[in-house]
Amino acid sequence: VVVKIQRPGIKKLIDVDIKDDIYPTLNDIFMHKPFAIGKVVNLTNKIIEVRPSCLIKKINDEVVYSPDVKLLPYDTVEVPYYIFINNSLITKREISQAEFFVSVDDLEPEDKIQKPILINDKNSWDGSVSNLAYFVRSDFEFSSNYSKNILQSFKNYLDTINPELLIFNQVKILFENFIKEMNYVADPRASVEHVQFPNETIKLKGGDCDDLSVCFASLLESIGIQTAFVDYKNPDGISHVNLLINTNLSPLQMNLITNNDSKIVIRKNIDGKDEIWIPIETTCLKDFDTAWNIA
Numbered sequence: 001v002v003v004k005i006q007r008p009g010i011k012k013l014i015d016v017d018i019k020d021d022i023y024p025t026l027n028d029i030f031m032h033k034p035f036a037i038g039k040v041v042n043l044t045n046k047i048i049e050v051r052p053s054c055l056i057k058k059i060n061d062e063v064v065y066s067p068d069v070k071l072l073p074y075d076t077v078e079v080p081y082y083i084f085i086n087n088s089l090i091t092k093r094e095i096s097q098a099e100f101f102v103s104v105d106d107l108e109p110e111d112k113i114q115k116p117i118l119i120n121d122k123n124s125w126d127g128s129v130s131n132l133a134y135f136v137r138s139d140f141e142f143s144s145n146y147s148k149n150i151l152q153s154f155k156n157y158l159d160t161i162n163p164e165l166l167i168f169n170q171v172k173i174l175f176e177n178f179i180k181e182m183n184y185v186a187d188p189r190a191s192v193e194h195v196q197f198p199n200e201t202i203k204l205k206g207g208d209c210d211d212l213s214v215c216f217a218s219l220l221e222s223i224g225i226q227t228a229f230v231d232y233k234n235p236d237g238i239s240h241v242n243l244l245i246n247t248n249l250s251p252l253q254m255n256l257i258t259n260n261d262s263k264i265v266i267r268k269n270i271d272g273k274d275e276i277w278i279p280i281e282t283t284c285l286k287d288f289d290t291a292w293n294i295a
Contacts, residue, residue: 004069010153016081016100021118024059026132027085034066040102042071048211051103052079058119058292061087067172093121093192123200125193125210127229129241132210133196136218136227139198143215143222146202150177151223167225168247168257171280172288175221181205182212209241212282217243229268240282242295249276263292 020035040050052066066082081100098117125131151158154173161169183206187194193210199208201215217227225276226246233239244265249256251266251274265277280288280295 011160016098016113016222021120022056022059022083022085023120023124024085024088024090024122025124025138026126026131027088028134029131030083030085032082036080036081036098038074038079038081038098038100039076040069040079041076042074042153045073047072048104050079051101052081054081054083055099055101055258056083056096056117056119057089057099058094059083059087061086065089069107080220088122088136090119090121093124094119120192123194123196125195127193131240132214132229134216135195135197135214139218140222142199142202143218146198146221147174147219149206150174162256163252164249165256168249170223171225171245171247171278172219175280175288175291178216178219179287179291182207182285184208184212184283210269211282213241213243216280216282220245228277240281242283244277244279247276247278250274251276265275 012148016036017038018036020030020033022030022035024128036054041047042236047070048070049070051068055063055064056068060083064082064084066080069077069079071077079102082221095116096119097114099112101112125135151170151173156185158166158169158173183199185204185206186208195208195214196204196211198215198218201211207215213229217229219284228244228246230242230244231239231240244267247257254261254264254276257276257278263278265279266274267277269275278292281291281295284291284294
């Protein structure tokens with residue numbers, strides 16, 4: 001944004017540089033990372049404050065204000081634009097119009113400009129594996145009910161096992177019941193990554209590596225079992241995703257689940273204590289032990 005700030009009677013010019021397309025499911029990111037960046041030029045000999053704001057009618061009900069930016073006399077600064085997405089259930093990718101504003105001294109915009117911006121649908125993903133967490137958390141109520149219903153049918157068995165192995169056995173039971181009706185189905189080639197929500201994967205009875213990993217991670221996370229995504233980058237450009245799962249066991253308890261230390265990963269928890277995590281290949285639709293061995 002280039003804004004020439006002067007008193008009434010002097011023209012102002014605004015231009016906008018949009019940095020990112022909008023991904024509705026990744027809403028929180030756009031509240032902390034600006035999707036548009038600009039420059040504001042103060043052509044006066046006084047200190048002023050400008051307030052950037054914007055409106056994208058497809059995803060907002062009202063104007064979203066960004067933090068004020070102070071400009072010294074004749075100073076030039078960057079102006080960030082943030083957005084809050086009210087409508088996250090968008091089912092179709094399309095070009096929308098974004099309106100950008102800059103205010104000085106009060107909340108009334110002094111000028112505005114419109115720019116086209118791509119609004120992706122709710123299943124679109126930016127390809128950053130860490131951002132799959134937004135899809136994991138989106139269906140926690142569904143995932144929790146699904147997991148609890150399965151585990152309830154194994155209550156008598158779970159009540160008899162070593163309490164230290166409760167999480168390990170819950171993971172095994174959930175995985176083997178989850179994969180019973182699943183099929184591996186690759187995404188069609190498209191210009192943007194597509195990720196299913198957990199309830200969609202269960203309903204459709206299949207998906208690709210990110211769909212299956214997101215779904216199983218959600219089934220576990222919704223009942224308090226920690227997971228982490230593993231991102232594999234191959235030289236040929238093909239990427240792959242699977243899961244690490246926290247057993248809550250210490251390294252000294254490894255022999256409770258395996259004698260092969262190549263089948264575990266040691267990670268520190270928030271208190272600095274080592275814990276055993278196990279990898280699971282969610283596209284292996286045979287059984288838990290095979291999926292663990294492959295991963």
